[in-house]
Amino acid sequence: MTPALQVRGLTVRYREVLALDDVHLAVAPGEACGLVGMNGSGKSTLFRAVLGLVPTSRGDVEVLGGSPQHARARGEVGYVPQTDDVDRDFPVSVADVVLMGRYHLMGWRRRPRAADHAAVEAALDRVRLTELAGRQIGRLSGGQRQRVLLARALAQQARVLLLDEPFTGVDAASEAAVSSVLRELVADGCSVLLSTHDLATLPDLCERSVLLHRRVLAEGPTAQVLTPENLALAFGLGTPGSARRGTGAR
Numbered sequence: 001m002t003p004a005l006q007v008r009g010l011t012v013r014y015r016e017v018l019a020l021d022d023v024h025l026a027v028a029p030g031e032a033c034g035l036v037g038m039n040g041s042g043k044s045t046l047f048r049a050v051l052g053l054v055p056t057s058r059g060d061v062e063v064l065g066g067s068p069q070h071a072r073a074r075g076e077v078g079y080v081p082q083t084d085d086v087d088r089d090f091p092v093s094v095a096d097v098v099l100m101g102r103y104h105l106m107g108w109r110r111r112p113r114a115a116d117h118a119a120v121e122a123a124l125d126r127v128r129l130t131e132l133a134g135r136q137i138g139r140l141s142g143g144q145r146q147r148v149l150l151a152r153a154l155a156q157q158a159r160v161l162l163l164d165e166p167f168t169g170v171d172a173a174s175e176a177a178v179s180s181v182l183r184e185l186v187a188d189g190c191s192v193l194l195s196t197h198d199l200a201t202l203p204d205l206c207e208r209s210v211l212l213h214r215r216v217l218a219e220g221p222t223a224q225v226l227t228p229e230n231l232a233l234a235f236g237l238g239t240p241g242s243a244r245r246g247t248g249a250r
């Protein structure tokens, strides 16, 4: 099967910092893949590279068989960033931010139709934020804002969803709600790449995971990747060479 997301030999530098070094990764349609690594291991950089937001030194990225820019222009790839890109002082409501996910469907006048409003309503309902629809975006808690960004990606109806630490600052009930939404999306054929430090819930959500430390240290079925040895290595406590790959080779 053609992967929904394919990363080959990806190398990214920020001047003298080598953030990603020869990273290979593939996510199949209808698959959720976890991305695990210590702070600074390159997770957010990988998301930005997949979106075509940072220049790459080497390697290539294909989203649904095309370039990242093409996929973004068609609204095929949704992104929930780690640090949000929404201006908190901007006088827009929660519903307005979610509606932004529909811009690619609305034409240059950006005039919403009934279907766009219905999609916004449904997305807010799925992340349990219906009652905050009219609230100004700056007047939310961190966890609520994360869920608004997920709702924006849902309203977009993306086929590839990139989530950079979507559970950070989100309470247990909301995390459960978000997880169940993600499972439904994956069951519908959506591909998900999700970074998280919440290793306890990862096996439940992602059948496959990638352990990143500038390079891919291990990848495969989540339970086989998140071994104590691999984690020690990924989090800077072990010695290179002891990482084991899971059986699900790329």
Ligand SMILES: Nc1ncnc2c1ncn2[C@@H]1O[C@H](COP(=O)(O)OP(=O)(O)OP(=O)(O)O)[C@@H](O)[C@H]1O
Binding pocket: 014, 017, 018, 019, 037, 038, 039, 040, 041, 042, 043, 044, 045, 046, 082
């Ligand atoms: N804009 C930038 N300019 C220069 N260096 C950067 C920039 N963004 C990230 N870096 C560096 O690139 C490396 C990878 O950073 P990245 O943000 O991708 O890590 P991360 O895995 O997402 O970390 P975290 O868990 O803290 O979110 C780090 O060494 C970081 O300091």
Ligand SMILES: [Mg+2]
Binding pocket: 043, 044, 045, 082, 164
């Ligand atoms: Mg990050």
